Amino acid sequence: MTDTPTGPWVERSRDHAGEVVIVTGMTGAGRSTAAKELEDLGYYVVDNLPPSLLREVVQLVDESRGHDQPIAVVVDVRSGSFFDSLQSNLAHHAVGRRTTLLFLDATDDVLVRRQEAARRPHPLQGSGRLIEGLRRERSVLADLRADADLVIDTSDLNVHQLTDRIADSFGTPDQMRLQVTMISFGFKYGIPIDADFVADMRFLPNPFWVPELRGKTGRSQDVSDFVLGQMGAREFVDSYVELLTGVAGGYLTEGKRFMSVAIGCTGGKHRSVAMTEEIAGRLRELGHSVGVVHRDLGRE
Template sequence: MTGAGRSTAAKELEDLGFYVVDNLPPTLLRDVVRLVDDSRGPQQPIAVVVDVRSGSFFDTLRANLAYGVTGRRSTLVFLDATDDVLVRRQEAARRPHPLQGSGRLLDGLRREREVLASLRSNADLVIDTTNKNVHQLTDRIADAFGTPEAVRLKVTVVSFGFKYGIPIDADLVADMRFLPNPHWVPELRERTGLDPDVADYVKDRDAAVAFLDQYLAVVETVAEGYLAEGKRFATIAIGCTGGKHRSVAMTEEIAQRLVDHGYDARPAHRDLGRE
């Protein structure tokens, strides 16, 4: 139903790894499946969003979803809500209903219910979003279609140099300039934080050990909140003066500890080699 959360559900499915196609005429469904199979393989999940704008194409939807037609198992999900909630959402969005014509918004919703009645009755899963907010709807979609891998927080831990500026996409920023700088050690100056000797010099200090233990606890607390709010991607920026020694070593260590704690984490080094 228009206003029941179609765009939110589609975005969540995309975040879960689905190839999403919006407002597709069902007669083209087999073509989409074939193209995705050829380009990404049959293991790539597909989500096709079909709404009332597809009109008479609804008559062919079930036939085109049959397993023998596409070669895939399909699940038909119907999003619904009460009329008063749908009216309120549409008015807030300031959009006319596609079936409203010259009538009232409620008239368009009633026509839509008539058109979609058979689809709703045949749906494998009906999600009533009347009392759901955006986060609750994404959680419901994730529960139904997410894999353990897909619903984990994906973290990029990126090192940077403060003299080049803080990464604009950072969710969290930590400053490693409180640690001794290997730049002032002649035998370490030309090396980077990826070198074991430099990494040991940075990490094997009481201050570094204390920071790592306490900061990881903070990150885990934030991560739980992110997931609860439907946010599944995070960027942690770890900085030092030039992004060569301290931030690189600590970024590698933080990323590895996050992996050890079950997060999908990877290190990246924005300014390494920039000097």
Template sequence: MEQPATGELVVVTGMTGAGRSTAAKELEDLGFYVVDNLPASLLPEVVGLVDASRGAQQPVAVVIDVRSGAFFDELEETLAQRAAGRRTTMVFLDASDDILVRRQEAARRPHPLQGGDRLLDGLARERVALADLRAAADLVIDTSALNVHQLTDRIAEAFGTPDTTRLRVSVVSFGFKYGIPVDADFVADMRFLPNPHWIPELRPGNGRDNPAVADYVYSRPGAQEFLAGYVPVLAGVAEGYLREGKRFMRVAVGCTGGKHRSVAMAEEIARRLRADGLVARAIHRDLGRE
């Protein structure tokens, strides 16, 4: 008789202050059994206990960080064993040093590796300790520009459905004047298209909610040629990601302010990827900003 599929194991790690607790709370809301500050060597035992008490179908999430001390060094070896056969995803949360300093100072808590030195010294030691894990992570989320609600949206986007074996593509529109998303796998620049901002009747609208804006963007010279060439490239890369065991792809599409061209093109790219059978959605980072 065929055995039911086991639940997913999500390992959350990353920099202090990057949002591990927020991610853990969202995973708990999504039905995961969550264990915080777990020594890596105990991971197989925890999975075994969950299997025995709740069944192998119960998804499990563990938060492991530098507070685990010497046990933390065992995480890579433990993950290599795939924790009792569960499908394992490692999520690494990161942020820029200035943001991490600001968050730690607001929380009025010292960094666990700070000792008697500066907070920045503790962060530097943590980056060195986590460098290999960051490189090996299945999903890296930079939370520098994310608030709590945006981070929970990212976690829900990644783990909010039972269909965790399919590649998830996020097509993110953004404005270059607000900065390029640092966690993007691909960045496309829509500033080669005429800007609807300079057309008075189109300026108040945006590329998602105003069909006239979207139609204008799609009808400009080069727009359809770009879509016809770029979307198949993304679809081909998605197939390669799946072959390599990756399940997340983040495509950033930018224009000057993140309101017209990038929004319309992100919506169309996501639509065409869905037509190709991929799980894709458009996200508009800077829509609504002045």
């Protein structure tokens, strides 16, 4: 079985502003993984919501975050008779937003293995066998599966492959790129605790000791030229960008689209700022989405 786009899904654009995604499907098919990925893509995620409250949630999000905030609602078989309310809301467009019904499925033998590995009973199993609970669930969800805009069979997908499918279906082109945050900092104020990579620029001469540069920052062209003109500076940039580019490919392959890179010097004013700006510019030229934070600029 392959991913099956049906209904209006085929005609939809990659602009998901204001979209409401209803995530449902079989227990063990990957609802939690899909919800986490949607959250990473910027959706406001509500888990295990009774469908009768769907309109209220949309209204609250409209009031607090605006109509363009995309929403993902995870609905599972524990909602029981509430499914009738969900189908009614979707059929009559009562949500007031564009909606997409995502159904995650897998073969019974795969679902049994996953449930047994998790050592958790099926919510409809009762005192019977696991497979009986799965069959009851299929019966309950049959109409929702038939109405789904997008069905993803996760039988042969690992976690990373499923997140890729979700990102491809619900992400924007910008979100599909690696999101890099470059942080300049001063070692005397501490290393950023959320950094994936840390580089130390204290091997370069400090512009602080050049009187005409002392009062400027690494964003000044004079300071940047001084820092990048030092022996080994440009060689470091070349090799570090090459390193980060190689790691970026691995991150994307593993479903990670966020990287935090911290560049430090003594006070976070000259060398780290200039090198952060230079490396950020090089990464942008390679097609990555890069944000820059000069954490300690202005503290001196």
